[in-house]
Amino acid sequence: MISIGDKVGGRYKIIDHIGSGGMSNVYLGHDLILNRFVAVKVLRFDFQDNKDSIRRFKREALSAAQLTHPNIVAVYDVDEENGQQYIVMEYNDGEDLKDYIKKHGPIEPKRAVFIMKQLLEALSLAHQNRIIHRDIKSQNVLIDHHDHVQLTDFGIAVALSDTSVTQTNTLLGSVHYLSPEQARGSRATIQSDIYALGIVMYEILVGKVPFDGDSPVSIALKHFQEDLPSIRSQIPQVPQALENVCLRATAKNPAVRYKSCQEMYNDISTAMDSKRKNEAKFDPKQQGKKNKVRVVKPVAELLSETKSQKDMRERIKSQHLDKMTKAKKPVKTSRRRKVHYFLLAILMMAMLGTLWVFLHPRSEQVEVPILSQMTLKRAEENLKEAGLTLGEIKKEKNDVVQKGYVIRSNPAEGKTVKKGSKVSLIVSSGKKLVTIEDYTGKSYSSVRKKLDKLGFNVERYEEASDNVKPGIIIDQDLKVGKKVDPHTTTIALTVSTGLESVSVANLSGYSEQEVRDYAQNNGFDLKISYASSDEIEKGFLVSQNPEAGSPLPFGGTLSVVISSGPSNDKKSLRTVQRWTRVSYLPKDGRGNSSNHIEVFIEDQNHKMNKPVQSLEISESTDINLTFELKPGQVGKYMIKRDGVIIEQNANVTG
Template identity: 45%
Template structure:
């Protein structure tokens, strides 16, 4: 058992408990070498004797260390101690997306799009590393105090997805985000992640999940039987283009969904553009009106009472909203019930799939052809073109077909329509981090990458921490995928600390001047002292800049101190002896007066007669 004060790997000291999940427990720890807080995920004790789980856990955890991205929780270390498997990760101060939605709904559309772009950017990197998350849900997405989203739980979800049939109920723990093919007992694919992301986007827009039910099975059935509710019913202000992203990502058939995360990202990026204001509602193309469906399967038609009782007590992740507080003792017969549930879902899915006739036309390979050439080829196959869309592609020449939706090779009904994606010839790149760079260097780099000068905006802002003319922050954030020619960039540039009026320090002592300048974060610089008949030695005559001038924190102020009266202006000894007390009094009174800044540099010059000079 891990308790506060324990050390793991002789390096990480446990200082708190972050959370307990169905697969692992997470602790807050202090890295004693780097002196930083980290999160340590420890594989639960009941999985530590399962060699398959351990092997996959280690392999996926190591793979996660390769996924360096600002929107993925960083993995620092992986290890084992006394049979305990653990992963050391970045500690994110903030909350999970589930609680963020609860606390902030309704969320402004700009914020929704921004969060989803961050999430898609992270999952794109995972898919490039051949890693499918399989358990995407708001509880596995963290949001820090700056509004940056970070994906977590890559390794655990994949490592435990193939352990044993008794884990079926655990997989149903995230049933609200489960794709139809997973609900039917099928294999998880990249499109399964895309489906889950569509549900997350739905929840960001509405504050709730699309399907609810009394049991995990009833919710799973709704995923492949019920139409996705319209987000515009909750908020008519949501543009149709944004709702279409939800509908496209959550299409029942895999072939109707986005074929990649990058495709979904490209579509989401422009949903708030006025040019897409009158976009029609997304319609799937694989399942046409001619498709034959079986009568929907009802939960009560096949689920015996004992199965219902078992399904109401699944072993959900502790951080899921679908948790069940009670847990009954396990019995041997429950293993058979779990197998029964799995088989029932698999059979239901098979019947659903068999209820659809295969299309009688295959989408031909039109990649690399012009739209006109592709249209002619498709017309020969009696396949209509429902529309075209430009996407960035590094390999296909501008104006030529990159892909289709449904994909090339898919069987569709004759006279059904497909969408063609045409290369825009533009290359998308990851946005660089320009923070703390000189603004001229940042702009030159942007222009060299193909960003247009008119699309680069610089906004000046005071900053006490960032030097003048250096970048404080930027939009888009670093790591985002952007097309330079189309992207508008805003650089927030420091104009230094906020200016204030310098106090008039005439007559101040040296110590008082230093104390004042230190209190307002100004740098004391002492100039050469000067004779002054009006200011006693050691006191301030004037400053550069002068009192009343505008200065900013960190600026230097040169202070000129009095060296006392000018010896050349003092009377001779005989003259001094004839001085009257009234004259001395008058001189003392004069020296206490504060002259204007314009007279601070003047020095008194006494005329001496020739007689005094000869003495």
């Protein structure tokens, strides 16, 4: 039995247990060869003899291994250790979407769209490869702190062409995300995956699943009996266009849902646009009535006369002639002519009508089948089966639909057309490639914005330069003119930091000569000034600019102050004292509060911008003011009580 500390397959060391599923345990492993963390999914010991469980476990590895996409957890390896099956997968250190929604839900609309678009891209790729997931739910979506999501657990996924799946197997998915047709026992389809994804979307926006109950049966009944609860009535800030995406994806009738993930992706991409601000609420039931397929009879059949209609016409004609022959009075010639002309006109109209019917027959009407996400060959077969022919084929770049697969058709899927009509196809010619430009000499910030928008992963490197300003690109690793897929390409840009900088040393304690030597050795321009100091020995550093540890480029200016020794007039300073009484002023009239007093003086050692004393008084207090003044120097002082000046003197002389 595989456990913590084991080395599986000779290269994967099991480090910790990180989760459990219905029939498997998941461990954090370390790939000793590639030096990376991996997730090791191990079939539980009690399922080792269950052939169905083993088959499902292997199917997960097979299905996921066919799909390479940043939003699908990658499968690296699959093997068996002492009779126990395991899958080695990409390790995602995030959490499942279900737990994330519990902590942070409901998710605001813009972030919800960002998450959903990633899931649609992942599921679109699976459908392109003819794989139905069948177990789409928030527990099978991993999300990290950057809102990057990955679809996982293809354990019950099946190929679209797999007709051996029983009705029992179609109910393996979670009942909270089960489509109405699956609840009735029908096989899973692309539309049932889209339904489940619509339920996940509802859960993201509202913070909970739409249908819940005491038992799986009661929940399943709600899926095909009850309308989806209104999102906007619970979360008003969700735009109607965005709710409409969810309503269409979760329509009870599969024909009303999106035909493909690509179609849903296109719709949700514009759901936040201002032009869709006043969009009406989508009604799946009304749309279902419009989508009912009916075969229209040819007009020739509708216009053709029945036998009884013919008999009736002949009988009327016979009766009319009898009346004419039995008339007692002779009919005037002019009147007879009019009757003949009238009958002749009717006969001509009947003949022309019959001729028009034969010359303009209305053929049977058919519906354009689902063609998107199919290979060209498969799409052509579907057209033939529907009684349609392949028309013009156009190529178009597409970031989602795989090369060689159909993006859309014209007329669109679901449209009613004449049988035998031509249907044009727009086929993906692969992802949109971007031509690498020459970014050197341009601002890194502006280039980075442009590359981020295109989908590139940008790496920044810095390098000093004597002749290029800071922030300007001086080199790039991709060749100019090369065509690349931005979504899978990393571009490295080298950015100038300007002149090469040196971290300035702490020159405290340096003599003037040592400072000069330091500046010369590092290529600095030295600026020296002198000042008297009673603390620093003559000829030694008093201060420096820039400060120690600051970057200074080659050729930059280093300014220092060197001590010239004690001040000559220090002995000539005289001390002057002043006493002043500060009155206490009660704030509440009863003397229960104190006054905040600040004293400012200006002399040889102090400036008026900073108080020399701060104190609290609750009674009138005498304060001593001491000044040190040079000969001829005038002192100043100012006293504030609770921020208000109450006394000041600008002429303290002794």
